[in-house]
Structure formats: structure tokens, C-alpha cells
Amino acid sequence: MADAGTLTRADLAETLNRQIGLSRTESAAVIESILDHMTNALIGGENVKISGFGTFVLRDKGERVGRNPKTGVEVPITPRRVLTFRASQGMRERVK
Structure with missing residues (x-):
């Protein structure tokens, strides 16, 4: 792993390489393909659910x-779309 607290694309590709036997190039291509598919679904307004892992959910937040915090002056916050992640029940139990 690149860092004790960070899992990277390269780490995922390395795992595919070791555990499944794909070449490093093939492993990296598979990871990129999966991430591209997830990204395109989110851009298209779809939520992404990975069973046993969690769900990436798009939410539209209204203007508020x-x-x-420094000055106390009120500032309008424009409407925006945010991406949130909800871990599955199984994932929450495993992480505890």
C-alpha cells in the first residue's frame, strides 16, 4: 500500500495482479473501467450500489x-449536488 491510511488505484490493481493473475496492465485497465463506469453512472444521476459494501448517493441541496465562523456574517450558499456514501450494514459491522 502507498500509505498506511490510503488505498490507491495502484493498490487495487496490484491485488488483482497477485490474486487473480492478471498482468499489471490488465489489472490497471479493469480498475479504471470499473471506476469510469461508476463515475459515468453518478454523472448521469444514478446512485451506485455495491452489494455488501455500500451505496454512493447523489443529493441535491437547496440554497441556504x-x-x-470568523466574522459571523451571513453568506448565501448556492444550491448544489453532493455525493455521499452510505456503508452497508455488513460493512459497518466489519469496520467496528
Whole structure:
């Protein structure tokens, strides 16, 4: 792994290489293909559910008033789309 707290694309490709026997190039291509498919689904407004892992959910947040924490001045926050992740029940239990 690249860092004790970070799992990278390269780490995932290396795992495919070791456990399945795909070449490094094939492993990297598979990971990129999966991530591209997920990204395109999210761009298209779809949620992405990976059974036993979790769900990436798009939410539209409306306009609201925020506050600058330093000055206390109210500032309008524009509407936006946010991406959230909800871990599956099984994943939450495993991570505990």
C-alpha cells in the first residue's frame, strides 16, 4: 500500500495482479473501467450500489444561508449536488 491510511488505484490493481493473475496492465485497465463506469453512472444521476459494501448517493441541496465562523456574517450558499456514501450494514459491522 502507498500509505498506511490510503488505498490507491495502484493498490487495487496490484491485488488483482497477485490474486487473480492478471498482468499489471490488465489489472490497471479493469480498475479504471470499473471506476469510469461508476463515475459515468453518478454523472448521469444514478446512485451506485455495491452489494455488501455500500451505496454512493447523489443529493441535491437547496440554497441556504450559512455563516462565516470568523466574522459571523451571513453568506448565501448556492444550491448544489453532493455525493455521499452510505456503508452497508455488513460493512459497518466489519469496520467496528
